[in-house]
Amino acid sequence: MDLHTRHAIEHECARLSITYAHAVDFGRYDEFAGLFTEDGVLITTTRTEGRERIRRRMDARDPLLRSRHVLTNILVDVIDEATARGATYLTLYRHVGPRTEQPEPIEADALAAVGHYADEFTRVGDRWYFASRELEFAFLSPDAFPELRSR
Numbered sequence: 001m002d003l004h005t006r007h008a009i010e011h012e013c014a015r016l017s018i019t020y021a022h023a024v025d026f027g028r029y030d031e032f033a034g035l036f037t038e039d040g041v042l043i044t045t046t047r048t049e050g051r052e053r054i055r056r057r058m059d060a061r062d063p064l065l066r067s068r069h070v071l072t073n074i075l076v077d078v079i080d081e082a083t084a085r086g087a088t089y090l091t092l093y094r095h096v097g098p099r100t101e102q103p104e105p106i107e108a109d110a111l112a113a114v115g116h117y118a119d120e121f122t123r124v125g126d127r128w129y130f131a132s133r134e135l136e137f138a139f140l141s142p143d144a145f146p147e148l149r150s151r
Contacts, residue, residue: 021071033052036129069092111139111141117133
């Protein structure tokens with residue numbers, strides 16, 4: 001594989017990570033789910049398999065939750081012209097409270113989590129998708145994810 005092709009694949013996979021953050025943070029859940037293959041897997045606080053189930057999971061998100069996924073250190077390892085692996089660092093900020101469409105900032109809660117996504121990418125036709133995306137926490141605020149306290 002030539003260098004141009006490798007760089008193009010790296011760019012498309014990195015763009016998936018960035019689009020993921022924008023789509024989840026701004027409630028564009030159809031777009032979010034469309035980043036995964038039909039049988040794609042998303043593992044964050046729970047495991048969800050399949051694009052349609054991922055979509056339904058996002059619909060169930062608390063409407064009072066506001067988040068910002070800050071992504072850095074995006075690394076993509078190209079395996080071949082249809083497969084790649086990657087890692088993306090995440091710093092996550094979350095606030096649960098009255099949602100406003102006003103342009104002013106809302107009061108921020110503390111940092112929610114720091115970790116990284118372990119990604120498997122695949123090309124279907126001329127598009128790249130997540131085959132799987134798994135979040136691994138390195139640091140976690142106990143108040144940010146109460147569902148994880150009992151684990």
